[in-house]
Amino acid sequence: MERIIEDVREDLSRRIAVAAHRLADLTLAEDPAYAALLGRAELRERIHHNLRQAVEGLVRGSRGLPVDLADARATGTLRAEQGLPLASLLHTYRRGGRLLWQTLTETVAAHDRAALPRLLPSATLLWDVLDQMTDAVTDSYRRTEAARTDLDRERRAALLDILLDGAAATDGPAASEAAAQLGLPERGRFAVVVVAGTGAAGSTSERAGTPGSAPRVLWRIRADGECGLVELGHHPLESVRELLAPLGARAGVSPVVGAPAELAGARRLAALALRTAPGSGGPRTALLDEGLPAALVAAQGELAARLRQVVLGPVLALPAEDRRTLLTTLGTWLTCQGSTTYAAQRLYCHRNTVSNRLRRLEQLTGRSLADPRHVVELALAHAAVYQLAAADPATPPCPPTPAGTARRSPRPPG
Known part of the structure; x- marks a missing residue:
């Protein structure tokens, strides 16, 4: 083989140069990615070098x-x-490999x-050489791409931290600049x-359904759980609950804010809303504005x-069973907007039973x-008991208010 190539080396070099011209023209004509990246002369020289x-x-x-694979690795990088x-x-x-074999046979x-x-x-030896070069290019490319992905992920996390913490480094971007780099508008919803917990929603990945079908969410793992920055667009805030439902985890959602600079405050309110989310039964996502009294209790632990x-x-x-009965009855009655009739239906007992329990609660509390x-x-006291039980499993349980939409009584509560 070496003798054959030496005999035709001069002619082979000339033909390879012509082949490089043809392949460069064909690549630029058919592949927009190459056409946007390289000029004809640079691509032709690169192809010519690879063929040699x-x-x-x-x-x-x-x-x-x-085989010397240093150039192939450098090209992949x-x-x-x-x-x-x-x-x-x-x-x-691969196209260059086929063209090289054709050129070599024509020259000989x-x-x-x-x-x-x-x-x-x-032929077998040539394809082995070409496979080694292709493998080297691929391996180098993927290693470089993985390193870039890691760097992009860290940079994205840092930008999210600026928005969610509200404290940028003196030499780092401000909230508006961080938002722009994440593709967020200056004003929006x-x-x-x-x-x-962690692992429920993902890392800093961006999740959304079909464009326009769901809000865009940028996730960030934090020490106090996973945070999601939601760009609502035209979607209502309630759509976030639907977005989180498949996760099956407790979650808190902030009110809507209009600018990236307000996101740090929104994160604190979302964390507060999380403290009001039920541990089980019914929706596990709490929107702050739907439970402001409970959020107020959660925000003032000592009070x-x-x-x-x-x-x-x-x-x-009281003994555990009596305590549980009265607290459950109170929570159900509150959910039913003061209707003993609907509370009895929810608790599967007679209306008079609910009235008797509430009367006893009035006597015990003096209210x-x-x-x-x-x-x-x-x-508020009922919310405080429930939140303590949810936060500390050792605390005597206080069952959450039964799930469901409260129905207004057609007559004054009795």
Whole structure:
């Protein structure tokens, strides 16, 4: 093989140069990715160099020497950094291999057609050389691409932190600049989601359905759970609940804000909303504005503890079964907007049973359910007991208010 190539080297070099011209023109005409990245002269020179490298690899292989793959690896790294699709790069490499074999056989035939049979066994060696070059290009490309992906992920996380924490480094971008780099508008409709635990929603990946079918969400894993920056667009805030439902995790959702600079405050409100989300039964996603009284209790831990003791202390001192019965009845009655009839239906008991339980609760607490101020105190104290039980499994349980949409009583509660 080496002798054959040496005999035709000058003519082969000339023909390879012509082949490089043809392949460069064909590539630029058929592949927009290459056309957008390289000029004709640069691409032709690169192809010409690769073809010569393949010929030298064939010669080295015939001597039992390893193929020099440094240029192939450098090419893979460079094209990955430039953003050329790997499919485009490999297609040109494979096409170049076929063109090289065609050029080699034509050159040998023109020099000495009788030498062609001696060339054929070299086909396997040539394809082995080309496979090694292609593998080197692919491996280098993927390594570089993976490193770029990791870097992009870290950069994206840092930008999200600027928005969600509201404190940029002195030499880092401001909130507006961070938002722009994440593709967020200066003004819009945004919200923040905080999900309990990690691994439920993903990392900093962007998740959305078909364009326009769901809000865009940028996820970020944080020490207090996963955060999602939601670009609502025209979608209502309630659509976030549907988006989170498949995760099956407790979550809190902030109110809508209009600018990236307000997202840090929104994150704090979402974390507060999470503390009001039920641990089980019914929707597990809490929208802050749907539970402001419970959020108020969650935000004031010391006062909440005092509220539990002052308002419901006598009830909490009862045996577990009595305590559970009265607290469940109170929560159900509140959910049913003060209707003992609907509360009885929910609790599967007689209306008089509900009335008797509520009367006993009034006696224990010294508060009347006919007094709106007392009802507010009882409702807030009930929320405080539930939140304590949800946060501390060792605390005697207080069942959550039964799920479902409350129905308004057609007559005054009795």
